Amino acid sequence: MSTETEGSGAEVVVGVDGTPASRSALRWALDRADRRGGAVLAVTVADTPPPPVGAGGAAALPPQDLTAAAAAELEGMVTEEAAGRSAPVRTRVLTGDPVTGLAEQARSARLLVLGNRGGERLGGVVGSVGRSCGRQVDCPTARVPADGGRGAEPVLVVGMEGTEHSRAALRWAVGEAGPAERVEAVAVQYEPFPHGGGQADPDFEEDAHRAVAGALEGVPAPATVDVVALRGAPSEVLLARAVDRQALVLGNAQRPALGDAVVGSVMGPCLRHAVGPVVLVPG
CATH class of the missing domain: 3.40.50.620 (HUPs)
Incomplete structure (x- = not known):
């Protein structure tokens, strides 16, 4: 499932998870769209709620609250990075498996952009998500380290x-x-x-x-x-x-x-x- 803002179809899909590398990936994706033309789709994956805890423990946030929080964080980052740029941007929040979700979003994209920080979250393309996405998508995959591409x-x-x-x-x-x-x-x-x-x-x-x-x-x-x-x-x-x-x-x-x-x-x-x-x- 996904939530998104309205907008035109995206050509560059970028995975965002709040890490410095994924912020750089978003910035670079926007730069590519400005240079080459086209739109950007910024995608994040909401955290999966943990199993219910026993009596006396803290209650987990319901899935809709986690999705809303992820959407707010993504919108804030996109607003900051897209300021002064001309490329149209839309955002989407997914739930479930990050690899499956990203591969589906990138099915008709010209480029999938991910952060390169060596971790296992959405931005960690050297980790399991990045390797799996690279095997499942047909479009080129860009891997951007923190501060990569700035002023290039x-x-x-x-x-x-x-x-x-x-x-x-x-x-x-x-x-x-x-x-x-x-x-x-x-x-x-x-x-x-x-x-x-x-x-x-x-x-x-x-x-x-x-x-x-x-x-x-x-x-x-x-x-x-x-x-x-x-x-x-x-x-x-x-x-x-x-x-x-x-x-x-x-x-x-x-x-x-x-x-x-x-x-x-x-x-x-x-x-x-x-x-x-x-x-x-x-x-």
Whole structure:
């Protein structure tokens, strides 16, 4: 079940649970809607009432009171973060299983945004809710740490490694980029002992340009796409490149692929150590 304010259909769905990371997720979702257009649906899950306590214990709040409290908290946060923004926002309070509820709300969304704080509540995407949502939804999932994306340059950094998953990530980033944003496609030539993300060999760089051109063949590309070929450890290079950028965008492979720069094996370290948003795009 849900309660919501009236409004237009949402394109960006964001899970909010009151944590600093989920507030950052809400802020970033609103920013994406402002940059790219569209609306935002902010979703929270009301606490489940505990079982009745024995005689003399404190009585639990009835479900309707818990829902009303969750709605008031969500509305307050949305009012603060949406001030001065143009994107339409609606709110919804769910009860029951957070994963099922979020997956249902994101069924027709262009993007699901969650906080990344390593916990188990709605905002803790490194925990069980985030992992389960990533498996159940078909749309890209953004994971935003506390203070992630604040004051970032208008650049979407995409990890390229030659698989369909990374090609899908690049195509999504090109379609998602707003009028004032650009896309940076980063291919990493693996080197066991990286030296500060130096330039890759000319042949590798040429291959990277061909791969990007092939991925975007027949795709309208209104955004500027820069190709960057570097050498080093893929996760370290991508994390460094994504600092102070709008997001790091990765293909979401179900299992690692073989190759020199494997985004499947890079995804975990990037989620754990990124200081900004990370978007996982299914292939």
